Amino acid sequence: MRSLLDFILRIHFLVLFLLIETFSIILLINNNNFQHAGVVNMSRQLSGRYYTRVSNIRQYLSLEEENNKLIEENTRLLNLLESTNKSNEVIYGNVLDTVLNQQYSYISAQIVNNSVNKKHNFLTLNKGLLHGIRPEMAVVSKDGVVGIVKGVSANYSTVISLLNLEYKISAKIKKNNYFGSLSWDGKNYRYATLNEIPLHADIQIGDTIITSGFSSIYPEGIIIGYINDFEEKTGSFYEIKIDLSVDFKNIRNVYVVSNLLQAEQNKIEEQIQ
Template sequence: MKEIIKLILKYHFTIIFILLEIVSFSLIIRHNEYQRAIFSESASILFGNISAIATDVKNYFRLKETNESLANENILLKNRLEQYELSRDTIVQGTFMQDSIPVYEYIGAKLVNATFNRTKNYLTLDRGLKNGIWKEMGVCSPDGIVGLVQDLSGQFAIVIPLINVDSRISAKIKKNSYYGSLQWDGVDYRYSYLNDIPYHVEVNEGDTIVTSGLSKIFPEGITVGYVESVDKETANFLKIKVRLAVDFKRLDYVYVILNNKKNEQTGLEAINYHE
């Protein structure tokens, strides 16, 4: 208390001056309509800006919660879409079944670790065996294909992304359905290469590359990337540089793809393709 009194005594002239300024300012505003209107408008603008800043700060700290909510909603919508398409197909065929199971379902996951600057990059997801994830499941994001589950534990999964030199997926040119093998060259995380496309195929810059559907991992038609350039590799094949749809340095939430009919297809192929 003594320190406060000393402080007041030390700066009493300054304090009195500030108080008189406030009183004078108050009297001017109170007894002059024009100044009162200006002050009211300025105060409204000031408090409006403060309120906007406070709202932005509040929303910033809620981004994680908002992103998780949107990711969960997207998963729900994707699974409902798969169920709808199954129901539509069975109704058209006249064989509607209430308990029909869609071919593909989606499990939400969040990226918790990743590498980008190696030739063999990996991603870690916060979902594992306990969440219904198994090896060789496909992984995608809202933008496109991410990679393939390689290993996992109860609560985590390791993914080989497209930016790993050991990664190979079947992809095709959307406009004409010619398909080949997508493989990364280990140089730039933004680009990969589509190989084994015949020399005579028409491919133009900007053409969309999608999954071919010729595997038990990815549904057909998921975006992989866009043609950046086309070069002649040999006399028979083109070398197509693909700008990947997914920006791996901004990746956050992903979908793990469950193929409900994978085991049935694998078993049938093992019997018929066995030599």
């Protein structure tokens, strides 16, 4: 203890210098913004470097756990991706109008499965019961008629494509309202055939064919296609080759048309029969 005191006495000048100098520096740092910022900055850098080292070492120790976490995260994010999930978004277009009684309501949908090369082609849409889609609704795209809803599940619906041998649709020539029955011959997805147009009807190549609106399914006036060619068949009818306006190979967005008055129309028609 005594030798320690001796030692301190011997270096008292240095100790005193260090004390006063330290005091001065503390004054300096506490009272001058520039130096204060400098010290804070430096200490932050030092501590930052230290913590970086420590965390680098720790990272190795917890690498497996981290990997597992990342895998979980990846899975979760993949499940969130749009491509994995169905969009439940539905755009309804009901209009409240007392003068005009809205008859048709459109629901947007996307085609998730499609074919054109079979005899009985079907489409699958990403909307179903939950979105208000019911069987017997019409499906159209911006270019024209696509098909009719056949089966509906909660989230999906299947559509009988126009390109189906068993499907017939009531169509008419736009300029003179002669109507007939349109069907597909199962050969080329670009063409369909319109029958039952009488021979005295005035038709020309390029005339527009639209839906007749006679069925309770399609609204009137939706484009089906254009006359490509026609010939006289035995009897008194033309057989008209129709150039379909919808390119079934590249449709994606379609609208499902719901006829709000369908039930009423069907009911009254049944009464007559």
